[in-house]
Amino acid sequence: MKKWLFIVGVMVLTACSSGSDNKSYYQLPLAAQTGGQTSTSQGxxxxxxxxxxxxxxxxxxxxxxxxxxxxxxxANNNLWASPLDQQLRNTLVANLNSQLPGWIVASQPLGSNQDTLNVTVTGFHGRYDGKVIISGEWLLNHQGQLIKRPFYLELKQQQDGYDEMVKMLAQGWAQESASIAKEISRLP
Structure with missing residues (x-):
């Protein structure tokens, strides 16, 4: 009798653990870095x-x-590996660091003479027509002057699937990072 209960228990546990929960976790890849930038804040x-x-x-x-x-x-089975807002912030910091020579870009306060960037993302998703949408606005406080810019990108996926969608979202986010960097590099 004990052997029978043991076998039933193992079967129940096996059935519970082998459900159709094939979850996939996604992390935004960093854009190709052009040589790590290490410098001190002087100058x-x-x-x-x-x-x-x-x-x-x-x-x-x-x-x-x-x-x-x-x-x-x-999606229930296609999930972000870490919170999306953190991924967006971390990749933005990394991208801006590589695209803004002479700048130190960080996700924590740097001192009293820093510029401050805040980004609001309103769209970061795939769409039924095979495109990904990245939209929102950013606000830069540069020496007390506020600069605000909206952004909207539509990029066409080359293949179907969540892997491709996440890669295209990352590519669009990198493009927006480059656009922000271009505006910042023009500042006096």
Whole structure:
């Protein structure tokens, strides 16, 4: 009798653990770095990426996919490996560091003479027509002067699937980082 209970128990545990929960976890890849920038703050300009804010619809674990003009689905099995706002902030800091020579870019305060960048991302998802959408706005406080710019990118996926969607989202985010860097590099 004990052997029978043991076998039933093992079968129940096996059935529970081998469900169809094939979850995939995604992390935004960093854009190709052009030589790591290591320098001290003397003579460099300082930029604090204070925050990257995302709406509640993007703040969950699931990757978001737009299925029609008005409907969005948050995936249950295709999940972000870490919170999306952190991934966006970390990749933005890394991208800006590599694209802004003479600047130190960080995700923590750097001192009283720093510029401050805040980004609000309103769209960061795939869409039913095979495109990815990256949208929002950024606000830079440069020596007390506020500079605000909206952004909207649509990029076409070359292949189907979440892997390709995440790669294209990362590519679009890198493009937006380059656009921000270009604006910042023009500052007096």
């Amino acid at each position: 460099n300009r300082l930029l604090w990426v204070e925050q990257v804010v995302i709406p509640d619809s993007l703040a969950g674990n699931g990757v978001v996919y737009q299925t029609s003009d008005v409907q969005y689905v948050i």
